[in-house]
Amino acid sequence: MAATIHDVAKLAGxxxxxxxxxxxxxxxxxQETKEKIYSAMKQLDYHPNSVARNLANGLSGAIGVVVDAKDAEAFSNVFFSxxxxxxxxxxxxxxYNVIIANGGSHSGNAVESLVLQKKVxxxxxxxSTAKPALIQKIxxxxxxxxGQPDTGRLCASxxxxxxxQGAELAVEHLYLKGYEKIAYLGGDRKLGFVERRIKGYLNALRKDAPGIIVTCESVPEQACLAGMSMLSSKDAPDAILCNDNMAALGVIQAARKLNIPIPQQLGIVTFDNYPLAEFTDPALTAIDIDTSxxxxxxxxxxxxxIERKTTNQQILLSAVLLQRDSSDRK
Structure with a gap:
């Protein structure tokens, strides 16, 4: 006999x-209660009885997620996963089922196909796909x-x-720990989320403090080279906010090559707690980006x-700073 919602509730308590x-x-x-329920559903092989409901409402029972499979970095990104x-x-x-559609350079065609053929x-x-013309067309x-679209006036959820906010939290934390000259390293400013992080960084700097921004490819080797150049200059910072874990790993390597102790002479904060921040030496203070x-x-x-129970909404999830050794200057 198939499991029911009552069976799931009983097992989950x-x-x-x-x-x-x-x-x-x-x-x-x-989240603890959700995990208990998810576990009970999996253990009981519970599946919601949605077929009849979807037929009655004229629904397909599927949603679509559009990606660009040609963009290997984005498609294999652990955060996207x-x-x-x-x-x-x-x-x-x-x-519901999930249909993953490859947008690529013809993302508009992929979206129109899913919509017009009523597949989802x-x-x-x-x-990157949410262009005003496409949104208007569908x-x-x-x-x-x-993700937040770059077009501020886009009428969509x-x-x-x-x-x-995450960058502002990081800068404020570093000031509280006694660091005075804070730099930003990593990322591509063509990406909207990177530009927003840099905006938060600049907003949080003290009045008349110099904004030190170095963008680079987010791989440890490039970040190490950029970090060594930055840390060996006359106006070297005493703290660096890194765009991601890969940039932070490069900065740690650069500091070691230059014999700069962390956190005594250099404070480091990184965006993204996952996957490496707590396992580095020293463990990295992180702005937690909860992609789940x-x-x-x-x-x-x-x-x-889908249920027509809400109008367009724009939601920003609050940032959280997790303090660890890389910025814990006594």
Whole structure:
């Protein structure tokens, strides 16, 4: 006999209404409770009975996620993978399938195909695909952008981490720890989220403090070269905010080559707690970018749009700073 929602609730030790709320993404449930419910569903091989509902409502029972498979860096990115897993799990809770469509240089065609052929009931798009002309063309079709689009006036729903706030938290933390000259290293300013991080960094600097910004490819080797150049200059900073873990690894390597002790003479904060920040030596103070929550919130907002229960919303997830040894100057 197939498992029911009551069986899931009993095994998870919660009321069946809690299972229902997790399925529908309609209430704030603790992550611990969610994990108990997910585990119970998996253990019981529970599947929501959504076929009849979808047929009655004229729905396909699928959502689409558009990616650019030619962009190897983005497609294999661990952060995208974590977001995608969260989207798939949220869809499964509602009995939906996820169709991954390759946008590439013809992303508009991929989106139009999914929409016009009614293959999906809603879409999740990357910011690079969400062009004003495309959004206007598909009209009120349910969609949510995974990340803040660069076009500020775009009339669409999106969810992103608050990158500007995260940079401000990092700079304020470094000042509190006694560092005085703070630099920013890494990233490509053509990317919207990098530019927003740099904006937050500049906003948080003390009045008349010089903004020291060095962008580079986010690989340790390039970051090490950039870090050595920065740290050996006359106006060397005593703290660096890194765009990601790879840039931070390069800065650690540069400091070691120049015999600069961390955190005594150099403080380091990195964006992204995952995957390496807590395992480096010294462990890195990090601005936690919760990409699982990002994916979950994006999917939940999309299902609200599919059910016509909300208008366009723009959601920024609050940043969190995790203090570790790399900036813990006594």
């Amino acid at each position: 919660v009321h069946y209404s809690t299972v229902s709320r997790v399925q529908n993404g309609k209430a704030k449930i603790t 974590r977001s995608l897993f969260a989207i798939e799990r949220a869809a499964q809770l509602r009995g 009931d809603g879409l999740i798009l990357p910011p 009209g009120d079709f349910p969609l949510v952008i995974l 999106w969810v992103d981490n608050n990158n500007e 929550l990002l994916g979950e919130q994006t999917a939940n907002l999309l299902f609200q749009r």
